[in-house]
Amino acid sequence: MDLLRKWVQGLFFFMTNGYWNFPVTRSIYKGPLKVVCSPGLNCYSCPASTTYCPIGALQQLFAGIRISIETGQFFMGFYVIGTMGILGGFVGRMICGWACPFGLFQELLHKIPSPKFGIWPLLRYMKYILLVFMVILLPLFAIDEFGSGSTWFCKYFCPAGTLEAGIPMLLLQPALQANLGWLFLLKLSILIFFIIWAVLASRPFCRTACPLGAFYALFSKVKLIKVSLDHKKCTHCGACHDVCPMGVHFNESPDDMECISCLSCSKVCKQNAINLGIRGLSIANQYKKPKVKPI
Amino acid sequence: MKKSSRFILIICLFLFISACGQEQATVKVGDLAPDFSLVDLEGKTWVLSELKGQVVFINFWATWCPPCMKELPSMQKLYTTLPGDKFKMLAVLNNDKPVVANFVANQNGFTMPILDDSKQLIGARYAITGLPETFIVDKQGIVREKVIGPAQWDSPGSVQMIMNLINQ
Numbered sequence: 001m002d003l004l005r006k007w008v009q010g011l012f013f014f015m016t017n018g019y020w021n022f023p024v025t026r027s028i029y030k031g032p033l034k035v036v037c038s039p040g041l042n043c044y045s046c047p048a049s050t051t052y053c054p055i056g057a058l059q060q061l062f063a064g065i066r067i068s069i070e071t072g073q074f075f076m077g078f079y080v081i082g083t084m085g086i087l088g089g090f091v092g093r094m095i096c097g098w099a100c101p102f103g104l105f106q107e108l109l110h111k112i113p114s115p116k117f118g119i120w121p122l123l124r125y126m127k128y129i130l131l132v133f134m135v136i137l138l139p140l141f142a143i144d145e146f147g148s149g150s151t152w153f154c155k156y157f158c159p160a161g162t163l164e165a166g167i168p169m170l171l172l173q174p175a176l177q178a179n180l181g182w183l184f185l186l187k188l189s190i191l192i193f194f195i196i197w198a199v200l201a202s203r204p205f206c207r208t209a210c211p212l213g214a215f216y217a218l219f220s221k222v223k224l225i226k227v228s229l230d231h232k233k234c235t236h237c238g239a240c241h242d243v244c245p246m247g248v249h250f251n252e253s254p255d256d257m258e259c260i261s262c263l264s265c266s267k268v269c270k271q272n273a274i275n276l277g278i279r280g281l282s283i284a285n286q287y288k289k290p291k292v293k294p295i
Numbered sequence: 296m297k298k299s300s301r302f303i304l305i306i307c308l309f310l311f312i313s314a315c316g317q318e319q320a321t322v323k324v325g326d327l328a329p330d331f332s333l334v335d336l337e338g339k340t341w342v343l344s345e346l347k348g349q350v351v352f353i354n355f356w357a358t359w360c361p362p363c364m365k366e367l368p369s370m371q372k373l374y375t376t377l378p379g380d381k382f383k384m385l386a387v388l389n390n391d392k393p394v395v396a397n398f399v400a401n402q403n404g405f406t407m408p409i410l411d412d413s414k415q416l417i418g419a420r421y422a423i424t425g426l427p428e429t430f431i432v433d434k435q436g437i438v439r440e441k442v443i444g445p446a447q448w449d450s451p452g453s454v455q456m457i458m459n460l461i462n463q
Contacts, residue, residue: 007301014305026321027424030390030415045425064359071398146364146403173424179444 001263001276005098009107012040012099015050017164022047026172028165037083040100041212043154046164047172054084055135055212056154056161062139063149084215092223093216096206097260102160103206107245109198117201119247123208124258130157131211153211155183159191160205202245207258217257225278227261229254233273240265240274250274321422324441328353328432331417333387333410336397341385341410344436350460351432352384355412355423357391358399362445363427367405372449373457374407381461385410389418389426433460 016038019029028047038051061068061077068077087095096103110116134157139149154161166187170176197204206213220226229251240250243265246258250265251273266274275282322329328351332342343351354370356363367386374384384407388396393411400409412418421430424443431440439460446453 010305025422027422030419060359063361067358067395067398071392071395073392073395144361144364146399148358148361148364150361169424173443175441175443176424 002267005262008098009104013101013104016040016042016101017046017048018050019048022168022172028169037080039087039095041102041158041160041210042100043158043161043164045161045169047168049164053154053160054080055158056151058084059135059139059149059151059153062136063151065140065149066143066147084212088216088219088223090224091261092219092226093213093257093259094223094225094261095216096210096213097262100206100212102163102210103203103260105163106194106198106203106205109195110202110245112199114199119201119204119207121247126208127210127214130209131214135211156186157190157209159187159194162187162191202247203260206260207246213260220257220259221255225261225276225283227254227259227263227266228275228277228280228282230271230273230275233271234269235271235273237270239268239270243268322420322430322438322441324438326438328430328436328438329417329420331420333385333412333417335408335410336393336400337408339408341408343432346383347436348434349380350382350434350457352382352457353387353421353430353432354385355387355389355418355421355426355428357389357426358395359391360426364399366427366445366448367403369446369448369450371405371407373454376449376454377457377461382457384408387412387417389413389423390415431457431460434463 019031022029026047028045029050031050033050034044034052036051037054037057038049039054041055042049042051042053044052044056057077057080061080065077067073091098130153134153138152141149142152143149162184166184170180194205194209227250234251236251238249238251240248244250245262245264246256246260248256248258248265250256250259261276263274263276266276277283328343330342330344332340334340343353352370352373354366356367358364370384370386386405386407387410389412391413393409393413396409399405421428427445429440429442429446430438431442433439440456
Protein backbone atom coordinates (compact mmCIF):
# COMPACT_ATOMS: atom_id res chain seq x y z
CA MET A 1 0.00 0.00 0.00
CA ASP A 2 2.93 2.31 0.71
CA LEU A 3 4.24 1.74 -2.81
CA LEU A 4 0.76 2.36 -4.22
CA ARG A 5 0.57 5.65 -2.32
CA LYS A 6 3.91 6.75 -3.77
CA TRP A 7 2.66 5.92 -7.27
CA VAL A 8 -0.57 7.82 -6.71
CA GLN A 9 1.39 10.81 -5.36
CA GLY A 10 3.64 10.73 -8.44
CA LEU A 11 0.68 10.37 -10.76
CA PHE A 12 -1.16 13.33 -9.23
CA PHE A 13 2.03 15.39 -9.31
CA PHE A 14 2.39 14.80 -13.05
CA MET A 15 -1.32 15.09 -13.80
CA THR A 16 -1.62 18.45 -12.09
CA ASN A 17 1.77 19.63 -13.38
CA GLY A 18 1.89 17.96 -16.77
CA TYR A 19 2.57 20.85 -19.10
CA TRP A 20 6.25 20.59 -19.91
CA ASN A 21 6.25 22.85 -22.95
CA PHE A 22 6.72 25.86 -20.69
CA PRO A 23 10.47 26.31 -21.38
CA VAL A 24 9.41 26.95 -25.01
CA THR A 25 6.29 29.04 -24.44
CA ARG A 26 7.80 30.78 -21.36
CA SER A 27 4.32 31.28 -19.99
CA ILE A 28 1.76 29.41 -17.93
CA TYR A 29 -0.49 26.71 -19.37
CA LYS A 30 -3.90 28.03 -20.40
CA GLY A 31 -5.19 25.07 -22.37
CA PRO A 32 -8.49 23.22 -22.04
CA LEU A 33 -7.55 21.37 -18.84
CA LYS A 34 -7.16 24.62 -16.92
CA VAL A 35 -10.85 24.59 -16.00
CA VAL A 36 -10.28 21.62 -13.68
CA CYS A 37 -9.88 22.20 -9.95
CA SER A 38 -6.81 20.50 -8.47
CA PRO A 39 -7.58 18.36 -5.41
CA GLY A 40 -4.36 19.46 -3.64
CA LEU A 41 -2.53 22.74 -3.19
CA ASN A 42 -1.09 23.49 -6.62
CA CYS A 43 -0.62 27.03 -7.88
CA TYR A 44 -2.58 28.16 -10.96
CA SER A 45 0.40 30.26 -12.05
CA CYS A 46 2.90 27.39 -11.99
CA PRO A 47 4.05 27.20 -15.62
CA ALA A 48 3.59 23.41 -15.68
CA SER A 49 0.24 23.43 -13.88
CA THR A 50 -2.66 22.02 -15.86
CA THR A 51 -5.23 22.80 -13.17
CA TYR A 52 -6.03 25.57 -10.73
CA CYS A 53 -5.71 25.72 -6.96
CA PRO A 54 -8.94 25.42 -4.95
CA ILE A 55 -7.66 27.80 -2.26
CA GLY A 56 -6.73 30.43 -4.88
CA ALA A 57 -10.12 30.02 -6.54
CA LEU A 58 -11.93 30.25 -3.20
CA GLN A 59 -10.19 33.55 -2.44
CA GLN A 60 -11.05 34.83 -5.93
CA LEU A 61 -14.67 33.91 -5.23
CA PHE A 62 -14.77 35.88 -1.98
CA ALA A 63 -12.68 38.76 -3.37
CA GLY A 64 -15.03 39.31 -6.28
CA ILE A 65 -18.30 38.29 -4.65
CA ARG A 66 -19.79 41.81 -4.63
CA ILE A 67 -19.32 42.25 -8.37
CA SER A 68 -20.40 38.65 -8.98
CA ILE A 69 -23.65 39.10 -7.07
CA GLU A 70 -24.42 42.40 -8.80
CA THR A 71 -23.88 40.83 -12.22
CA GLY A 72 -25.18 37.32 -11.41
CA GLN A 73 -21.89 35.63 -12.32
CA PHE A 74 -20.80 33.31 -9.55
CA PHE A 75 -21.09 29.88 -11.10
CA MET A 76 -17.34 29.21 -10.94
CA GLY A 77 -17.41 29.72 -7.19
CA PHE A 78 -20.14 27.13 -6.79
CA TYR A 79 -18.04 24.68 -8.81
CA VAL A 80 -15.00 25.16 -6.57
CA ILE A 81 -16.95 24.82 -3.33
CA GLY A 82 -18.79 21.81 -4.76
CA THR A 83 -15.55 20.10 -5.81
CA MET A 84 -13.89 20.73 -2.45
CA GLY A 85 -17.02 19.52 -0.63
CA ILE A 86 -17.26 16.32 -2.67
CA LEU A 87 -13.57 15.53 -2.22
CA GLY A 88 -13.78 16.33 1.48
CA GLY A 89 -16.89 14.21 1.91
CA PHE A 90 -15.37 11.21 0.15
CA VAL A 91 -11.77 11.18 1.30
CA GLY A 92 -11.11 14.29 3.45
CA ARG A 93 -7.43 14.77 4.20
CA MET A 94 -6.51 11.63 2.29
CA ILE A 95 -5.93 14.21 -0.47
CA CYS A 96 -3.02 15.60 1.60
CA GLY A 97 -1.41 12.19 1.91
CA TRP A 98 -2.07 10.91 -1.59
CA ALA A 99 -2.68 13.73 -4.06
CA CYS A 100 -1.03 16.96 -2.93
CA PRO A 101 2.18 17.93 -4.79
CA PHE A 102 3.31 20.21 -1.97
CA GLY A 103 2.77 17.40 0.53
CA LEU A 104 4.94 15.15 -1.62
CA PHE A 105 7.60 17.89 -1.78
CA GLN A 106 7.71 18.06 2.02
CA GLU A 107 7.88 14.27 2.33
CA LEU A 108 10.90 14.23 0.03
CA LEU A 109 12.57 17.06 1.97
CA HIS A 110 12.10 15.12 5.20
CA LYS A 111 14.14 12.24 3.76
CA ILE A 112 17.24 14.46 3.82
CA PRO A 113 19.40 13.15 6.70
CA SER A 114 19.33 15.55 9.65
CA PRO A 115 18.27 15.64 13.31
CA LYS A 116 14.48 15.26 13.39
CA PHE A 117 12.10 17.14 15.67
CA GLY A 118 8.42 17.11 16.53
CA ILE A 119 5.99 20.02 16.15
CA TRP A 120 4.31 21.74 19.08
CA PRO A 121 0.71 20.40 18.91
CA LEU A 122 -0.96 23.78 19.45
CA LEU A 123 0.53 25.06 16.18
CA ARG A 124 -1.98 22.88 14.32
CA TYR A 125 -4.66 25.47 15.03
CA MET A 126 -2.79 28.13 13.07
CA LYS A 127 -4.04 26.69 9.77
CA TYR A 128 -7.67 27.20 10.82
CA ILE A 129 -6.86 30.83 11.66
CA LEU A 130 -5.25 31.22 8.22
CA LEU A 131 -8.30 29.62 6.57
CA VAL A 132 -10.75 31.88 8.34
CA PHE A 133 -8.80 35.13 8.06
CA MET A 134 -6.61 34.97 4.94
CA VAL A 135 -8.86 32.83 2.74
CA ILE A 136 -12.33 33.96 3.80
CA LEU A 137 -12.63 37.13 5.90
CA LEU A 138 -9.89 39.38 4.47
CA PRO A 139 -10.71 38.65 0.78
CA LEU A 140 -14.37 39.18 1.65
CA PHE A 141 -14.17 42.40 3.68
CA ALA A 142 -10.84 44.16 2.94
CA ILE A 143 -11.96 45.69 -0.34
CA ASP A 144 -10.38 48.28 -2.61
CA GLU A 145 -11.89 51.29 -4.35
CA PHE A 146 -13.33 49.02 -7.09
CA GLY A 147 -15.26 46.87 -4.59
CA SER A 148 -12.90 43.90 -4.97
CA GLY A 149 -10.97 42.07 -2.29
CA SER A 150 -7.57 40.50 -2.66
CA THR A 151 -6.22 36.95 -2.55
CA TRP A 152 -4.49 37.43 0.79
CA PHE A 153 -3.17 33.93 1.33
CA CYS A 154 -1.72 33.69 -2.21
CA LYS A 155 -0.35 37.22 -2.14
CA TYR A 156 1.23 37.35 1.30
CA PHE A 157 1.85 33.78 2.48
CA CYS A 158 1.59 30.74 0.22
CA PRO A 159 5.04 29.09 -0.05
CA ALA A 160 3.70 26.65 -2.66
CA GLY A 161 2.94 29.61 -4.93
CA THR A 162 6.44 31.04 -4.47
CA LEU A 163 8.03 27.67 -5.24
CA GLU A 164 5.81 26.66 -8.14
CA ALA A 165 5.04 30.02 -9.73
CA GLY A 166 7.09 32.94 -8.35
CA ILE A 167 10.57 31.53 -8.82
CA PRO A 168 9.97 29.67 -12.14
CA MET A 169 8.25 32.67 -13.72
CA LEU A 170 11.10 34.98 -12.70
CA LEU A 171 13.50 32.61 -14.46
CA LEU A 172 11.30 32.26 -17.54
CA GLN A 173 10.44 35.97 -17.81
CA PRO A 174 13.39 38.05 -16.58
CA ALA A 175 11.33 41.21 -17.29
CA LEU A 176 9.26 40.35 -14.21
CA GLN A 177 12.31 41.01 -12.03
CA ALA A 178 11.62 44.72 -12.44
CA ASN A 179 8.49 44.24 -10.28
CA LEU A 180 10.33 42.54 -7.39
CA GLY A 181 9.97 44.14 -3.99
CA TRP A 182 9.50 43.47 -0.29
CA LEU A 183 6.51 41.24 -0.98
CA PHE A 184 8.59 38.75 -2.93
CA LEU A 185 11.29 38.81 -0.24
CA LEU A 186 8.65 38.12 2.41
CA LYS A 187 7.25 35.18 0.46
CA LEU A 188 10.71 33.84 -0.34
CA SER A 189 11.59 33.97 3.37
CA ILE A 190 8.40 32.04 4.21
CA LEU A 191 9.29 29.41 1.59
CA ILE A 192 12.87 29.02 2.87
CA PHE A 193 11.55 28.78 6.44
CA PHE A 194 9.18 25.94 5.52
CA ILE A 195 11.83 24.14 3.43
CA ILE A 196 14.27 24.10 6.38
CA TRP A 197 11.47 23.15 8.76
CA ALA A 198 10.37 20.28 6.46
CA VAL A 199 13.88 18.83 6.56
CA LEU A 200 13.84 18.92 10.37
CA ALA A 201 10.18 18.02 11.01
CA SER A 202 7.56 16.02 9.13
CA ARG A 203 5.12 17.97 6.91
CA PRO A 204 5.26 21.26 8.87
CA PHE A 205 3.24 23.24 6.32
CA CYS A 206 0.45 20.62 6.23
CA ARG A 207 0.36 20.49 10.01
CA THR A 208 0.49 24.18 10.82
CA ALA A 209 -0.39 26.40 7.87
CA CYS A 210 -2.28 24.73 5.01
CA PRO A 211 -5.82 26.17 4.74
CA LEU A 212 -6.80 23.46 2.25
CA GLY A 213 -5.82 20.78 4.76
CA ALA A 214 -7.80 22.71 7.38
CA PHE A 215 -10.86 22.67 5.10
CA TYR A 216 -10.59 18.94 4.36
CA ALA A 217 -10.01 18.28 8.08
CA LEU A 218 -13.56 19.48 8.78
CA PHE A 219 -14.78 16.27 7.15
CA SER A 220 -12.70 13.92 9.32
CA LYS A 221 -15.69 12.52 11.21
CA VAL A 222 -18.09 12.20 8.29
CA LYS A 223 -15.90 11.27 5.32
CA LEU A 224 -16.76 8.09 3.45
CA ILE A 225 -13.30 6.57 3.09
CA LYS A 226 -11.28 6.68 6.27
CA VAL A 227 -8.78 4.82 8.39
CA SER A 228 -10.53 3.12 11.27
CA LEU A 229 -9.45 1.47 14.50
CA ASP A 230 -10.67 -1.90 15.69
CA HIS A 231 -10.82 -1.23 19.43
CA LYS A 232 -11.13 -4.96 20.21
CA LYS A 233 -7.83 -5.73 18.53
CA CYS A 234 -5.88 -2.65 19.70
CA THR A 235 -3.53 -3.35 22.61
CA HIS A 236 -2.43 0.30 22.89
CA CYS A 237 1.17 -0.71 22.29
CA GLY A 238 1.85 2.76 20.85
CA ALA A 239 3.59 1.45 17.72
CA CYS A 240 1.45 3.81 15.61
CA HIS A 241 2.67 6.90 17.49
CA ASP A 242 6.22 7.16 16.20
CA VAL A 243 5.50 6.46 12.53
CA CYS A 244 2.74 9.02 11.96
CA PRO A 245 4.01 11.86 9.76
CA MET A 246 1.31 14.13 11.19
CA GLY A 247 2.01 13.45 14.86
CA VAL A 248 -1.29 11.62 15.43
CA HIS A 249 -1.65 9.05 18.21
CA PHE A 250 -4.08 6.97 16.21
CA ASN A 251 -5.12 4.57 18.96
CA GLU A 252 -6.09 7.53 21.15
CA SER A 253 -7.91 9.59 18.50
CA PRO A 254 -8.90 7.57 15.39
CA ASP A 255 -10.99 10.48 14.04
CA ASP A 256 -8.13 12.94 14.46
CA MET A 257 -8.46 15.92 12.11
CA GLU A 258 -4.74 15.66 11.35
CA CYS A 259 -4.93 12.13 9.89
CA ILE A 260 -4.03 12.10 6.18
CA SER A 261 -4.79 8.38 5.69
CA CYS A 262 -1.24 7.59 4.60
CA LEU A 263 -1.53 4.22 6.36
CA SER A 264 1.91 4.39 7.97
CA CYS A 265 0.24 3.31 11.24
CA SER A 266 -1.55 0.41 9.60
CA LYS A 267 1.77 -0.84 8.28
CA VAL A 268 3.27 -1.22 11.76
CA CYS A 269 0.18 -2.43 13.65
CA LYS A 270 0.93 -6.04 14.51
CA GLN A 271 -2.61 -6.55 15.77
CA ASN A 272 -4.15 -5.62 12.40
CA ALA A 273 -6.29 -3.13 14.30
CA ILE A 274 -5.92 -0.26 11.80
CA ASN A 275 -7.64 -0.55 8.44
CA LEU A 276 -8.62 1.66 5.55
CA GLY A 277 -12.32 1.25 5.00
CA ILE A 278 -15.46 2.57 3.36
CA ARG A 279 -17.95 3.33 6.11
CA GLY A 280 -16.33 0.71 8.35
CA LEU A 281 -15.99 -1.93 5.61
CA SER A 282 -12.28 -2.77 5.45
CA ILE A 283 -10.69 -2.42 2.02
CA ALA A 284 -7.00 -2.42 2.92
CA ASN A 285 -4.88 -3.69 5.70
CA GLN A 286 -1.17 -3.43 5.57
CA TYR A 287 0.65 -5.35 8.28
CA LYS A 288 2.42 -8.39 6.97
CA LYS A 289 3.84 -10.90 9.37
CA PRO A 290 7.57 -11.38 8.82
CA LYS A 291 8.30 -14.58 6.98
CA VAL A 292 9.86 -17.19 9.27
CA LYS A 293 12.28 -19.48 7.57
CA PRO A 294 11.66 -23.14 8.33
CA ILE A 295 14.43 -24.65 10.41
CA MET B 296 9.43 -5.46 -17.65
CA LYS B 297 6.81 -4.32 -15.17
CA LYS B 298 8.94 -1.30 -14.24
CA SER B 299 9.58 -0.32 -17.85
CA SER B 300 5.88 -0.53 -18.73
CA ARG B 301 5.09 1.78 -15.81
CA PHE B 302 7.77 4.16 -17.03
CA ILE B 303 6.27 4.14 -20.52
CA LEU B 304 2.83 4.77 -19.02
CA ILE B 305 4.13 7.84 -17.24
CA ILE B 306 5.84 9.14 -20.38
CA CYS B 307 2.61 8.63 -22.35
CA LEU B 308 0.71 10.55 -19.70
CA PHE B 309 3.21 13.37 -19.98
CA LEU B 310 2.87 13.56 -23.73
CA PHE B 311 -0.91 13.38 -23.54
CA ILE B 312 -1.14 16.31 -21.20
CA SER B 313 1.51 18.31 -23.05
CA ALA B 314 -0.48 17.75 -26.23
CA CYS B 315 -3.48 19.46 -24.64
CA GLY B 316 -1.50 22.63 -25.05
CA GLN B 317 -1.94 26.13 -26.18
CA GLU B 318 -0.71 27.69 -29.35
CA GLN B 319 3.05 28.10 -29.14
CA ALA B 320 4.10 31.63 -29.90
CA THR B 321 6.18 34.38 -28.45
CA VAL B 322 5.69 38.00 -29.35
CA LYS B 323 8.79 40.07 -28.79
CA VAL B 324 9.62 43.73 -29.22
CA GLY B 325 10.42 44.21 -32.92
CA ASP B 326 7.98 41.50 -34.10
CA LEU B 327 5.01 42.23 -36.29
CA ALA B 328 2.00 42.34 -33.95
CA PRO B 329 -0.26 39.34 -34.68
CA ASP B 330 -3.40 40.49 -36.41
CA PHE B 331 -6.79 39.91 -34.80
CA SER B 332 -10.41 40.74 -35.12
CA LEU B 333 -12.38 41.22 -31.92
CA VAL B 334 -15.75 42.70 -31.03
CA ASP B 335 -16.01 45.26 -28.24
CA LEU B 336 -18.73 45.44 -25.60
CA GLU B 337 -20.74 47.85 -27.76
CA GLY B 338 -20.69 45.48 -30.74
CA LYS B 339 -18.05 47.26 -32.82
CA THR B 340 -15.50 45.03 -34.60
CA TRP B 341 -11.85 45.98 -34.28
CA VAL B 342 -9.29 44.61 -36.76
CA LEU B 343 -5.70 45.40 -35.83
CA SER B 344 -4.43 45.51 -39.41
CA GLU B 345 -7.02 48.21 -40.21
CA LEU B 346 -5.42 50.49 -37.60
CA LYS B 347 -2.11 50.87 -39.44
CA GLY B 348 -0.94 54.47 -39.40
CA GLN B 349 -1.99 54.81 -35.74
CA VAL B 350 -0.24 53.83 -32.53
CA VAL B 351 -2.18 51.00 -30.86
CA PHE B 352 -2.08 50.26 -27.15
CA ILE B 353 -3.20 46.66 -26.51
CA ASN B 354 -3.76 45.80 -22.86
CA PHE B 355 -4.80 42.33 -21.69
CA TRP B 356 -6.76 42.46 -18.45
CA ALA B 357 -9.53 40.94 -16.33
CA THR B 358 -11.77 42.28 -13.58
CA TRP B 359 -10.62 39.53 -11.16
CA CYS B 360 -7.00 40.69 -11.51
CA PRO B 361 -6.24 43.40 -8.87
CA PRO B 362 -3.07 44.72 -10.62
CA CYS B 363 -5.12 45.17 -13.82
CA MET B 364 -7.74 47.15 -11.94
CA LYS B 365 -5.01 49.22 -10.34
CA GLU B 366 -3.60 50.39 -13.69
CA LEU B 367 -6.95 51.02 -15.40
CA PRO B 368 -7.44 54.59 -14.03
CA SER B 369 -4.04 55.61 -15.43
CA MET B 370 -4.94 53.97 -18.75
CA GLN B 371 -8.18 55.93 -18.83
CA LYS B 372 -6.24 59.18 -18.28
CA LEU B 373 -3.85 58.26 -21.09
CA TYR B 374 -6.80 57.41 -23.33
CA THR B 375 -8.43 60.80 -22.80
CA THR B 376 -5.11 62.71 -23.04
CA LEU B 377 -3.85 61.42 -26.41
CA PRO B 378 -5.38 62.32 -29.77
CA GLY B 379 -8.00 59.73 -30.79
CA ASP B 380 -7.21 59.91 -34.51
CA LYS B 381 -3.55 58.96 -33.98
CA PHE B 382 -3.80 56.67 -30.97
CA LYS B 383 -6.08 53.73 -30.21
CA MET B 384 -6.36 52.00 -26.86
CA LEU B 385 -7.79 48.46 -26.86
CA ALA B 386 -8.46 46.88 -23.47
CA VAL B 387 -8.70 43.19 -24.28
CA LEU B 388 -10.74 41.27 -21.71
CA ASN B 389 -9.00 37.95 -21.08
CA ASN B 390 -10.61 34.97 -19.34
CA ASP B 391 -13.44 37.01 -17.87
CA LYS B 392 -17.10 37.69 -18.50
CA PRO B 393 -18.07 40.71 -20.63
CA VAL B 394 -21.08 41.44 -18.41
CA VAL B 395 -18.77 41.82 -15.40
CA ALA B 396 -16.34 44.04 -17.36
CA ASN B 397 -19.22 46.20 -18.54
CA PHE B 398 -20.41 46.64 -14.96
CA VAL B 399 -16.90 47.55 -13.74
CA ALA B 400 -16.35 49.98 -16.64
CA ASN B 401 -19.68 51.73 -16.05
CA GLN B 402 -19.11 52.00 -12.31
CA ASN B 403 -15.63 53.47 -12.69
CA GLY B 404 -16.04 55.58 -15.80
CA PHE B 405 -13.70 53.59 -18.07
CA THR B 406 -14.56 54.62 -21.60
CA MET B 407 -11.85 52.95 -23.70
CA PRO B 408 -13.04 50.12 -26.01
CA ILE B 409 -13.18 46.80 -24.14
CA LEU B 410 -12.71 43.88 -26.53
CA ASP B 411 -14.06 40.44 -25.69
CA ASP B 412 -11.35 37.77 -25.66
CA SER B 413 -13.01 35.75 -22.92
CA LYS B 414 -11.97 32.53 -24.70
CA GLN B 415 -8.33 33.71 -24.53
CA LEU B 416 -7.64 33.04 -28.22
CA ILE B 417 -5.88 36.34 -28.85
CA GLY B 418 -4.15 36.18 -25.46
CA ALA B 419 -2.70 32.83 -26.55
CA ARG B 420 -1.64 34.27 -29.91
CA TYR B 421 0.26 36.99 -28.06
CA ALA B 422 1.59 34.33 -25.62
CA ILE B 423 0.82 36.48 -22.62
CA THR B 424 2.56 35.47 -19.41
CA GLY B 425 -0.18 36.61 -17.10
CA LEU B 426 -2.29 39.68 -16.47
CA PRO B 427 -1.96 42.57 -17.00
CA GLU B 428 0.25 42.61 -20.06
CA THR B 429 0.54 45.47 -22.53
CA PHE B 430 1.83 45.70 -26.10
CA ILE B 431 2.39 49.05 -27.79
CA VAL B 432 2.29 48.78 -31.55
CA ASP B 433 3.67 51.50 -33.83
CA LYS B 434 2.16 52.91 -37.03
CA GLN B 435 3.70 50.11 -39.11
CA GLY B 436 2.22 47.39 -36.91
CA ILE B 437 5.49 46.53 -35.13
CA VAL B 438 5.54 45.83 -31.39
CA ARG B 439 7.65 48.60 -29.83
CA GLU B 440 6.99 47.99 -26.13
CA LYS B 441 5.96 44.94 -24.14
CA VAL B 442 5.18 45.49 -20.48
CA ILE B 443 4.50 42.58 -18.15
CA GLY B 444 2.65 43.66 -15.01
CA PRO B 445 0.98 46.94 -14.12
CA ALA B 446 2.37 50.38 -15.00
CA GLN B 447 1.53 54.01 -14.32
CA TRP B 448 0.42 54.82 -17.87
CA ASP B 449 -0.30 58.52 -17.30
CA SER B 450 3.24 59.21 -16.04
CA PRO B 451 5.21 61.79 -18.08
CA GLY B 452 7.65 59.08 -19.22
CA SER B 453 4.89 56.83 -20.59
CA VAL B 454 3.07 59.69 -22.31
CA GLN B 455 6.33 60.89 -23.88
CA MET B 456 7.20 57.39 -25.09
CA ILE B 457 3.85 57.07 -26.88
CA MET B 458 4.00 60.64 -28.21
CA ASN B 459 7.40 59.80 -29.73
CA LEU B 460 5.82 56.87 -31.56
CA ILE B 461 2.92 59.05 -32.72
CA ASN B 462 5.31 61.70 -34.05
CA GLN B 463 7.58 59.28 -35.89
